[in-house]
Amino acid sequence: MTQDDLGQLAIDDVCEVVSEAIVRRHGKAEPIDADTQMLITGMLDSLTLVNIVAELEKRLGRKLPEDMVVARNFRTPTTLHTAVTAVLAERV
Numbered sequence: 713m714t715q716d717d718l719g720q721l722a723i724d725d726v727c728e729v730v731s732e733a734i735v736r737r738h739g740k741a742e743p744i745d746a747d748t749q750m751l752i753t754g755m756l757d758s759l760t761l762v763n764i765v766a767e768l769e770k771r772l773g774r775k776l777p778e779d780m781v782v783a784r785n786f787r788t789p790t791t792l793h794t795a796v797t798a799v800l801a802e803r804v
Contacts, residue, residue: 721772721796726789729771733763746790756786768796 727744734741737760742748750756756764761781769776776799785795 721768721793721800723789723793725771726768726793726796729764729767730789730792733760733767736763744789746793747788749788751783751787761786764792772796772800774800 723746727746727748730748730750731741731744734744734755737757741755744750748755764786765776765781776796780795780799785792
């Protein structure tokens with residue numbers, strides 16, 4: 713994702729960010745796809761969530777609102793993608 717892509721976020725980008733954050737925190741990760749259940753499997757802890765949000769903000773060049781960081785938005789990469797896309801649409 714480049715600066716020219718600001719406001720654009722593909723589901724594959726979200727999967728990549730999630731996977732990288734899990735690897736950094738736990739040393740390894742199972743394959744992450746759009747429908748991977750992240751919360752019920754225990755993949756995510758609070759530090760991993762913070763890292764995911766920080767990386768998404770870096771890639772987007774925008775701060776995400778704190779009220780977006782709630783459990784329901786981190787169930788799967790798809791739910792996270794949907795939440796971030798909705799936030800970006802509000803700012804257009």
